[in-house]
Amino acid sequence: MKPIRILSPTLNLLAEIDDYESFIFTRRWHGVGEFELHINRHKQHTDKLQLDNLILLGSDTHKVGIIRHREIGLDESGKDGENWVIRGYELKGVVGQRLTLPPDHTAYDNKSGDVETVMKHYVDRNIVNPTDPKRKMPMLTMAPNQQRGPQVSWQSRFKNIAEELEAISLLTGVGWSVAVDYKNLVWVFDVAIGRDVTARQAVNPPVIFSPEYDSVKNLSLVDSYMNYRNTAYVAGQGEGVDRRVVEVGTAEGLDRFELFVDARDVAEETEDDPPQPRPEQEIIDDLENRGQQYLADYAAVFTLEGQILTNSPFQYERDWDLGDVVTVQNLGWGVTRDARVTEVKEIYEPSGFQLEVTFGQSPPTLIRKIKQELKQMSAEVRR
DSSP states (O other), rough: OOOOOEOOOOOOOOEEEESSSSEEEEEEESSSOEEEEEEETTSGGGGGOOOTOOETTTOOTSSEEEEEEEEEETTTGGGGGGGEEEEEEEEGGGGSSBOOOOOOOOSSSEEEEEHHHHHHHHIIIIIIIIISSGGGGEEEEEEOOOOOEEEEEEEESSBHHHHHHHHHHHHHHOOEEEEEEEETTTTEEEEOOOOOTTTTTTSSOOOOOGGGGGGGEEEEEEEEEEEEEEEEEEEEEOOGGGSSSEEEOOGGGGGEEEEEEOOOTSSBBBSSSSSOOOOOOHHHHHHHHHHHHHHHHTOOEEEEEEEEEEESSSBBBTTTTTEEEEEEEGGGGGGEEEEEEEEEEEEEEEEEEEEEEEEEOOOOOOHHHHHHHHHHHHHHOOO
């Protein structure tokens, strides 16, 4: 089985383990993945599996997790059944330990620019170079800004940074990560742009996942409009007929799904002393951006999940990887779609290695649905 290395938070190598019962490492493009290790307590180096230590998969510096949970039980089989269950999340999940604190002179932390600049802005001012030294994570550094991704405007106030980065990623398609740098003994935050390896392009060798190509099995499909909205009425400041409302989206007829967004917190005046009226187009742009952010939470769900064949003609991490846009096809279902690889689950067991992959946006979880409902309830209360 593939070895896993146990590191201290400061990247000192503590041990290497290759004799475990099972290890599952899940990578996510938009959000934060997780891992789960099962190992007998009496095997070598299990004493190093302590909270806050890191687990590195082989020598892959981008496949690293931080231990956040340990549990153990003993059954009638005695020592043979005394197994540790070690869980944690991808190292990039540590950014979720901080909130987006606005500057002292403004209600929100507003940032516009390319996606990389915006994402790195929130990480830098809240974790890497915060005003309050107690908020700094000494191990976390920032990769040089290459100004990648489309233009985006974002505003945030006391939000979980990992959730904010996930929302920006869902809106723009740009991924983000935290890797380890052995040479400099630091953790490195960076963003990533997936490749286009679909059948319709001619730059990269195409990757087609299909039972007909013997590249995927156990395929399942979810194609859903159950939670879908594509048009938003975004209401800013004012009362009654004087309230500023902008419309985001152009769908018509049966194809139109509407949503109300309360955005009365979008300011009509500057925070100068004394306040000055903001340019009308600037206010409208902020309201439209807020609408786009909400609509991203209500996107149509098209998800294909499948197990990749070990003898697939397309090699993982060479021909395709997390974040790439590939072509997924099942001729029997009449389905051919280009979709991003948004999740990869690597499963290591004595019986062999398996890959389970999610293409496209995953169906909303219960927690995500609750958050959406709370947003709507909050909007209705404030109206």
